[in-house]
Amino acid sequence: MPQFTEFPALPPGEPARALTVLLDVLRAIPAEGEPFRELRRRLKGAELWSRERLPQLLRFFRLVQDDPIRPSPLVRGLAGGEAACQQLLADRLWEINPLLFTTVFQRLEERVHSVNELLKYLDSFAYAGTRLSGPEVRAWLRLGQALGLFRLVGIALALTDQARATFGPRILGFDVEEFLEEDQDEPEVGVAAEEPAP
Structure with missing residues (x-):
């Protein structure tokens, strides 16, 4: 992944x-x-x-x-319908960076966080993943909000029940160390694998 x-x-x-x-x-x-x-x-x-x-x-x-x-x-x-589209894209959000997804999920499971608090954490040594810029984290969080994974509580973000029900079991089964050992970029679309040399 x-x-x-x-x-x-x-x-x-x-x-x-x-x-x-x-x-x-x-x-x-x-x-x-x-x-x-x-x-x-x-x-x-x-x-x-x-x-x-x-x-x-x-x-x-x-x-x-x-x-x-x-x-x-x-x-x-x-x-498909709205619910099917939301699930499809939420799965895609998980698929493209499960470590980021897991980290934000776990932070919000503890308590609500402002976007700035999440930015600060993701830019710290506590985050084991590849560094992300502030605008990219904000773009990711807005996608999560749009898909019903996060909701606003005042100016802070909280997990939705939908996020807990759908992704809670995946988060529990996610092994960070194993992921980091096997982390591979997604193959480019439309680029065929090279043919083995004869």
Whole structure:
């Protein structure tokens, strides 16, 4: 399992609504694909276009920047209902950095934390994972909020019952040391494995 350190940024506003805007843009990619400029046009229309942040968006949703651009299996899975989409993307959030997920979950299980408290902890020697920048942690936390994993309590974040029910057993079974020993980056989408030499 990998340790992603960069994540797609949601547009401003309430996280769940912002995620819906992004998903509507991606769901509009036809099964047969479309010119990349069409995706770019929709992203711009939703105030989501950023050349600098495009790689994070494509990587998270397992899309290949190609012309035409085609929906990945993950994007095709977004055609289900809201609950199914939330679970699919929450699983993806776990899959791309289970150490970050576990750490934030455990901190919030103890008590509510402000975003700044979480940033401080993740930037300390107590966090065993690869260092993340403040903007990337904020992007990850907003995704978690949008997916119903975290909720606001005043200005702090708390775990939701949904997060506890879905991910509590995974967190209990997660071995940090084993993960760090076997940590491997996710293969690039669309890059075929090299053929063995004859």
